[in-house]
Amino acid sequence: MNWEFCLICQAKEKPEPLKCPLDSLQDGAGIEAYRSFLNNVVEFRKIGSLPVELKLKEDISIEELCTYRAVWHKSCHLKFANSKLDRAQQKIKRKSTADSSSQAKKAKRQVSDQNVCIFCDEQGNDLHQVLTLEVDRDVKEMAVQMKDSQLIGKLAAGDMVAIEAKYHSRCMLAYKRKYTAYVKSCSETETSANDDSPAEARTLAELISFMESSAESGILLFKLSSLHDLYVSRLRNLHVDKSVNKTRLKNRIIEHYHGEIQEQTDGKNTVLVFSQGIETLLKDALKKRSCEEEAFNFVNVAKYIRNDVFQMPRFSFPQSASSNQYHPA
Ligand SMILES: [Zn+2]
Numbered sequence: 070m071n072w073e074f075c076l077i078c079q080a081k082e083k084p085e086p087l088k089c090p091l092d093s094l095q096d097g098a099g100i101e102a103y104r105s106f107l108n109n110v111v112e113f114r115k116i117g118s119l120p121v122e123l124k125l126k127e128d129i130s131i132e133e134l135c136t137y138r139a140v141w142h143k144s145c146h147l148k149f150a151n152s153k154l155d156r157a158q159q160k161i162k163r164k165s166t167a168d169s170s171s172q173a174k175k176a177k178r179q180v181s182d183q184n185v186c187i188f189c190d191e192q193g194n195d196l197h198q199v200l201t202l203e204v205d206r207d208v209k210e211m212a213v214q215m216k217d218s219q220l221i222g223k224l225a226a227g228d229m230v231a232i233e234a235k236y237h238s239r240c241m242l243a244y245k246r247k248y249t250a251y252v253k254s255c256s257e258t259e260t261s262a263n264d265d266s267p268a269e270a271r272t273l274a275e276l277i278s279f280m281e282s283s284a285e286s287g288i289l290l291f292k293l294s295s296l297h298d299l300y301v302s303r304l305r306n307l308h309v310d311k312s313v314n315k316t317r318l319k320n321r322i323i324e325h326y327h328g329e330i331q332e333q334t335d336g337k338n339t340v341l342v343f344s345q346g347i348e349t350l351l352k353d354a355l356k357k358r359s360c361e362e363e364a365f366n367f368v369n370v371a372k373y374i375r376n377d378v379f380q381m382p383r384f385s386f387p388q389s390a391s392s393n394q395y396h397p398a
Pocket residue numbers: 075076077078079080141142145
């Protein structure tokens with residue numbers, strides 16, 4: 070402990086001027102500053118979150134500080150301000166239920182001691198501090214949704230207010246933009262099979278092969294409600310019990326065939342109709358694939374669908390699709 074250096078950081082070279090509270094013009098203000106400082110040190114120690122490691126012995130008295138005319142940097146002293154103590158105590162209170170592990174404390178110290186942007190890890194004098202829990206909630210939400218494990222790790226120590234997280238406005242803005250783009254890309258691929266469970270992907274594949282093997286034998290139109298029933302009951306076989314949106318299923322089938330299948334409706338019923346010539350296409354394609362096995366999962370229910378399609382007398386199909394048999398032109 071060198072009393073000529075800052076009582077708190079003991080730094081030998083720091084451009085910031087050193088101040089001795091006893092130089093205060095106000096009577097007793099210096100002693101009061103020492104008293105308040107020592108008191109806060111005790112409180113910080115109690116909750117195990119001293120803002121900086123102190124070389125000061127634990128039982129140091131106000132008298133000793135006065136004798137040595139202890140000095141400090143204003144910035145160092147501020148770390149022990151009442152407001153900082155309040156915040157630290159509140160944080161401990163909030164965290165006391167869960168993870169007050171020493172690891173979390175260490176992570177907190179790493180984040181808050183480094184004056185760096187939470188996003189880019191760069192320093193800068195244009196850093197902003199997170200002051201509201203709303204910001205914390207928004208950023209965490211974005212990080213979790215984007216599975217940004219790096220940022221999630223940084224934020225694991227506590228909320229951003231408590232860990233005194235800082236950020237560049239431009240980085241925050243960029244992150245929000247990235248999130249917006251991410252959300253957009255998610256909603257664009259929502260109709261693709263990517264977000265399906267394996268069971269759903271499998272069921273769709275089976276439904277597609279079933280339709281193809283049906284088409285191969287001349288059945289070119291399918292009632293959407295029947296396809297939907299098939300899909301749902303097959304999913305149930307696979308122990309997936311969920312409601313499936315008809316329109317979404319329809320769109321996925323249409324998307325799968327890229328224009329080789331069309332939707333027709335009379336206002337009540339919707340059917341999907343393969344375009345003419347699909348059989349030849351499919352025959353070639355099926356030869357190259359070994360998906361027949363999957364198709365047979367539906368063979369038992371195939372009759373049901375065929376009968377169902379036949380039993381739609383009121384349904385009129387434009388073009389040559391009025392028959393469910395394909396006649397080569
Ligand atoms: Zn200092």
